[in-house]
Amino acid sequence: MNYARLRLRCFKSLFFLSLFLLAGLILQFSGTSLSPRMSAAEPEDTQAAYVSASAVKRADQTEHIMGVTAADCKKCHPSEVATWMKTVHFQSPELRLYKFDGNTKKYATAMGLTSAEMLGDSLCADCHGTKAVRDGQVKVISGVSCEKCHGAAGGEEGWLNRHQSYHASMPIPRAQETAAHRAARLEFCDQAGMRRSSNIYGLSKACFKCHLVGNEKLIAAGHKAASAFDFVSWTSGELKHNFLVDKTTNADAPSLWMERTGGKPEDRRRMKYVIGTLVQLETALRLRAQTTNPAVIPQISGVIAAANGQLTQMNALAPTSELQAVTALITPMFGTLFAPLPTDKETYSQAADKVGELARQFAEQHDGSKFASLDAMINRLPPHYSQQYQEKYLKK
Ligand code: HEC
Ligand code: HEC
Numbered sequence: 449m450n451y452a453r454l455r456l457r458c459f460k461s462l463f464f465l466s467l468f469l470l471a472g473l474i475l476q477f478s479g480t481s482l483s484p485r486m487s488a489a490e491p492e493d494t495q496a497a498y499v500s501a502s503a504v505k506r507a508d509q510t511e512h513i514m515g516v517t518a519a520d521c522k523k524c525h526p527s528e529v530a531t532w533m534k535t536v537h538f539q540s541p542e543l544r545l546y547k548f549d550g551n552t553k554k555y556a557t558a559m560g561l562t563s564a565e566m567l568g569d570s571l572c573a574d575c576h577g578t579k580a581v582r583d584g585q586v587k588v589i590s591g592v593s594c595e596k597c598h599g600a601a602g603g604e605e606g607w608l609n610r611h612q613s614y615h616a617s618m619p620i621p622r623a624q625e626t627a628a629h630r631a632a633r634l635e636f637c638d639q640a641g642m643r644r645s646s647n648i649y650g651l652s653k654a655c656f657k658c659h660l661v662g663n664e665k666l667i668a669a670g671h672k673a674a675s676a677f678d679f680v681s682w683t684s685g686e687l688k689h690n691f692l693v694d695k696t697t698n699a700d701a702p703s704l705w706m707e708r709t710g711g712k713p714e715d716r717r718r719m720k721y722v723i724g725t726l727v728q729l730e731t732a733l734r735l736r737a738q739t740t741n742p743a744v745i746p747q748i749s750g751v752i753a754a755a756n757g758q759l760t761q762m763n764a765l766a767p768t769s770e771l772q773a774v775t776a777l778i779t780p781m782f783g784t785l786f787a788p789l790p791t792d793k794e795t796y797s798q799a800a801d802k803v804g805e806l807a808r809q810f811a812e813q814h815d816g817s818k819f820a821s822l823d824a825m826i827n828r829l830p831p832h833y834s835q836q837y838q839e840k841y842l843k844k
């Protein structure tokens with residue numbers, strides 16, 4: 449017992465020593481000053497903007513989805529799981545997949561799906577739940593779960609184990625992790641497809657993958673083409689689960705991100721507002737590129753026009769080269785935005801690539817602290833709750 453304790457002590461002091469040495473080295477090499485805001489642009493935590501294409505792909509691979517229960521997310525994230533279980537994300541399969549009636553039946557039938565097929569590897573289950581491989585088959589295992597937003601955690605190269613391990617062989621507290629270990633750990637997680645809080649671009653992309661519907665046939669059958677979605681409102685209502693540092697307090701911004709970067713909730717809201725709108729525009733442009741049905745085009749083009757309008761307003765209040773470039777690219781397209789043309793595919797996918805690039809650049813170049821002029825716009829965006837949530841938890 450005593451010996452083990454002593455060994456732990458020695459280890460601990462060695463740790464502190466190496467922490468100081470490493471911190472010194474890192475500062476020397478990066479040549480940065482120690483101003484309090486410096487850490488907000490700390491390279492290790494800036495962005496996965498820049499994660500490899502294979503990481504982006506891995507994040508969405510069904511074979512690497514573990515599931516909340518199998519991965520034991522609840523063991524370490526009890527407050528996050530409890531919050532999630534109240535959301536319509538959690539309930540969606542029950543609302544839309546298990547009961548084969550009403551609009552569910554209408555849309556499924558239009559897509560040629562039977563009730564049983566819907567619960568397998570189906571289009572509906574892509575958005576209304578989480579699919580995973582069980583007994584060699586793809587099945588719906590739950591509602592829209594953690595990994596649909598934060599990236600698939602499983603597989604040999606998955607992020608599950610590494611994301612919470614502060615030392616290669618010993619369980620030590622977060623505060624004692626060396627800077628070098630942390631940098632390597634976060635880099636590993638990013639490249640394994642984990643979408644952490646700092647990855648505003650990646651997280652908002654995950655939302656729009658479901659909240660903008662790309663399937664023309666489904667839309668033609670009556671399914672909504674787009675949610676009335678903005679990334680600020682829709683992450684600050686029933687979705688909000690910022691409990692990492694204090695399990696009893698749902699903070700206004702990711703608590704770990706605030707602790708690590710010194711970022712403030714208002715800075716984060718501004719970044720979420722701009723990047724979220726850029727990603728909405730990028731995603732809608734990508735869908736516009738593949739849409740040919742003249743009855744569906746107006747719904748998608750409407751999203752493009754609205755997002756561009758907002759970005760133009762933002763750029764008037766808080767001008768940046770990125771927003772300037774985006775609106776200069778999109779506004780001239782308005783003449784043909786609503787008309788199907790043979791060149792659409794090329795025009796809109798090139799525009800989407802460019803907007804995506806500018807969104808990632810925006811995420812890298814700014815931290816929100818200088819965009820107070822956007823607050824009047826942002827303050828008009830109230831936290832969003834689903835009907836189900838309001839009825840169950842907000843009405844007295
Ligand atoms: C054994 C405990 C444990 C398990 C199991 C676990 N986590 Fe974590 N998780 C942690 C710890 C500790 C951190 C803080 C990591 C840090 O300091 O960077 C964390 C951080 C996170 C973060 C925030 C990372 C960031 O940098 O913003 C997310 C997202 C997350 N976990 C999701 C999950 C999901 C999803 C699951 C299940 C698939 C899961 N975790 C399972 C312990 C765990
Ligand atoms: C690309 C993602 C996506 C796909 C694919 C998808 N849905 Fe949806 N669905 C959504 C979203 C997002 C909403 C909520 C829209 C809102 O109100 O913001 C929704 C809402 C619904 C609703 C409730 C609203 C209504 O129109 O009655 C039903 C029912 C529904 N979907 C059924 C289906 C069925 C059945 C399928 C498969 C044939 C399907 N969905 C495929 C994303 C999707």
Ligand code: HEC
Nearest residue numbers: 536540543574575576592596654655658682683833834835
């Ligand atoms: C895997 C697909 C998927 C992803 C990813 C996803 N959502 Fe959803 N979300 C849905 C579906 C489907 C619904 C509608 C559920 C229903 O009514 O059946 C929904 C509903 C919601 C609602 C409730 C809306 C209402 O008025 O009913 C909020 C809020 C929400 N999503 C926010 C987000 C945010 C923010 C993100 C990204 C961080 C996100 N969602 C990512 C599929 C998804």
Ligand code: HEC
Nearest residue numbers: 525528529532593594597651690691692701702703704705
């Ligand atoms: C619909 C998408 C979505 C789902 C589902 C989701 N998250 Fe998140 N998560 C996010 C977003 C977006 C953020 C950043 C929130 C912000 O900016 O306020 C986040 C932040 C976090 C954080 C950081 C919180 C902090 O205080 O630093 C953790 C940890 C986390 N999520 C874990 C989980 C776990 C565990 C689950 C499943 C029970 C889960 N998330 C489900 C989108 C999601």
